[in-house]
Amino acid sequence: MNSENMSQRLDAVFHPRSIAVVGASNTPNTYGYLFMDYLIKAGYRGVLYPVKPGSEEIMGFKAYPSLKDIPGDVDYVISCIGARYVPEMISQCPERNVKCIHLFTARMSETGDKKGHALEQEIASEAARLGIPLIGPNCMGLYHPEEGISFAYDLPKKPGKVGGIFQSGGIAVNFARYAGVRGVAFSKVISYGNAAGVNECDLLEYLAWDKETSIIAIYIEGVRDGRRFFKTLREVSAIKPVIVLKGGRTGAGTRSSFSHTASIAGSLNAWEVMFKQCNAVQAADMDELVDLTVAFNSLPAITGKRVGVIGGSGGKVVLSADECEQSGLDVVSMPGDVMDTIREKAPELVNWLGNPVDFSILGGTSLNPMDFMQIMAGSIGFDFLICNVTEENPFDHTVWAQLITMEVNEYLRVLSGGMMPLVATIANPGLGLGNTGEWHWKNLLERREEMQSKGIAVFDSVRKAATALSKLVNYYENRKSIGHGGSK
């Protein structure tokens, strides 16, 4: 089938009215149990059919011995059965008008075994002949919070605007989990494994035109059709940011990717050149994939790199300046309009105060940190601000908690004024359980969640914020220079 057909078909299958879990089970901690459990916990509203020979009932739902015994149409099939049983199951799909098959089932081409490879080919050909899109094998399938479909029990239930395409199921689940606790919500995330049927290009084309999706995150190990991928990625990147993490960048990674999803990972240089030509946003690792998603999820289309860095004292300010400049941002000198205010209100600071702003030197002057932040947020000399939430506070925890609450409230006040895009950094340095432990952790997390919920992009460190912002600005600058809309 051609790719337009595939996109239309995928749109139908991502909103399934009924799902059959083939190989469902009442035994906890088997995948036949877990896929049922995920759907139940995510609140799937359609009809759920567990399929297992010899069972009357599974997890409170009437069970059927096989697909063909189900009394109605099945839009979506999740297969948790062994590889050798899959051909028989597929042969029953047309009778139930199945619109899509997800093979969690693995042990095919990724084993490096000829038989496994041949079985995968046979299954894929048969599904193609029947016109049924096949997701997998060897993958987690679909997370679509709006429909109550999930591939884990602890992912955000609220839908959002980030779409995901993941060759690896583990990475897909962790991405949704880690970006989720950073305030990101999702349209749909698809783990597609060995890509014997539906592949990364089909999914990219689908998400490109999906109204629920504004940003796309991808993890790929290899692609089936390099030319089509290049063309698709370039076209989609002109419409929406596409953030790419490439697995198998090194010799060892390439060997691993073959035994994971049977992918030929290819040379790193070729990939990097392609990503650059496509204006895809490259993530260096998993942490950065999440950071970039947070940045694009919360920030507008910033197209300038002049950064003002607010807060932190002494060494923190020196390191913040280094990290911003090393990431390619312009740590501009304090703009003229801000300097005019300093000259007027605290002339003793004229030769001292710089960008980044060391808040600790404002003590005893007529400028307090909060007012100063307002002045910077109103300056025409910055494109955006990075705000370091105070971490070096010398006081005990009650006072410190009050102070960072005040500070965060001020960031929120500045943000609500809408004068300037704001980014916040708040440390997550692996806090302990002892005396620096729980209160500190909870307070940091509460402040972080408060900021996230109001739309501030929050990062662990200035380095991470600066890296993400630099890539975000590059993306929007490049997109502007080549013009919006589906370029050729």
Add this chain to the structure above:
Amino acid sequence: MNSENMSQRLDAVFHPRSIAVVGASNTPNTYGYLFMDYLIKAGYRGVLYPVKPGSEEIMGFKAYPSLKDIPGDVDYVISCIGARYVPEMISQCPERNVKCIHLFTARMSETGDKKGHALEQEIASEAARLGIPLIGPNCMGLYHPEEGISFAYDLPKKPGKVGGIFQSGGIAVNFARYAGVRGVAFSKVISYGNAAGVNECDLLEYLAWDKETSIIAIYIEGVRDGRRFFKTLREVSAIKPVIVLKGGRTGAGTRSSFSHTASIAGSLNAWEVMFKQCNAVQAADMDELVDLTVAFNSLPAITGKRVGVIGGSGGKVVLSADECEQSGLDVVSMPGDVMDTIREKAPELVNWLGNPVDFSILGGTSLNPMDFMQIMAGSIGFDFLICNVTEENPFDHTVWAQLITMEVNEYLRVLSGGMMPLVATIANPGLGLGNTGEWHWKNLLERREEMQSKGIAVFDSVRKAATALSKLVNYYENRKSIGHGGSK
């Protein structure tokens, strides 16, 4: 005074029998209060003399109007008074046989103001003339847990083997805090600010021969005497690992460092060449300074780069391989002795299983992950192992918690066998307060603390572990090739 004299003097002052806090105060959240409070909370066992005119008593201790009114000798003075009062205070020091003065007092050369600069010069000259080492101005002074001396209220009380030399007080406090919750304990950490008296070379020489210190971490913005620093750093690095974070690596950072500690930061290239020639261990940022300290604190002198990576499934394994290889480690193919075992126990995996090991493919074979780990730990083909604590677990939290507890117990069992240096990674991805929140965070932290307390080096991610290990191996390889002991 010459540097040998300085080292002897510093040794005396780091074990002070009495401390005067000049400018002490009963007003909470002033530094005159905080420095008293830090000493009290850290359990300082010597005599404590608060000094403040007009006060009878401060925080339960008899107060004195000035240094000269104190009825006994004062070994160590912490000055929290304004800069202009310092000369008078210094003039009283000889009468009390003061052995060291710490000037928390700031607003001197770092302001960029000529008067501040002149005052600093005057104070430093006078202290030198009197033969009293001066720490600062503009710094946090001393954290020495064995003596109950601290510059913050929440640092580890148990002494350890890491020494620190920090030009920035904020960075010093955060370093001790963040490395502390990662299982590191300290001999002594000194924040020395503008370095008008005691400087980075004096401190480096002192810690080089300090029996309590095995590893040295340094944060510098600039040095007073480049030639001496080079010579000292090279000599000390031949004896103990010296981990260096340089602030002011960029144009913007250099400008900031001048207004922080009046340092001339100099060109990055010159610094990097020097660090390399000295075999100093360079940290790229604050996170890495902590990671490297954790690595050197827990691991032996590993001199080979052949890494085995244990655990994780699918994409995690691919990315782990990439990250190890990009960090310069050798992700060797599975060694022959391990392959022999696979051929014998699970021949179906011979073409599939690689290094890193994807645990998820062991299911249904006669090899379980824990046994497999033992086999790898016994192989002569690896120099060390990186163990990914399982994060992608599909089960709910009770089962997951049981599984990671079992897994961590197995790491501890392998470690206690002493067969192989072990590194563990456990995610700290900024977990939330919601349904993925507290239980998950607590469990991860409890497992992390358990491993740390047993001497395993624990990192947030394979990237961080691999970066730290690669630098650790480089350090020991280079040291071996130039010979141990104080080389010239």
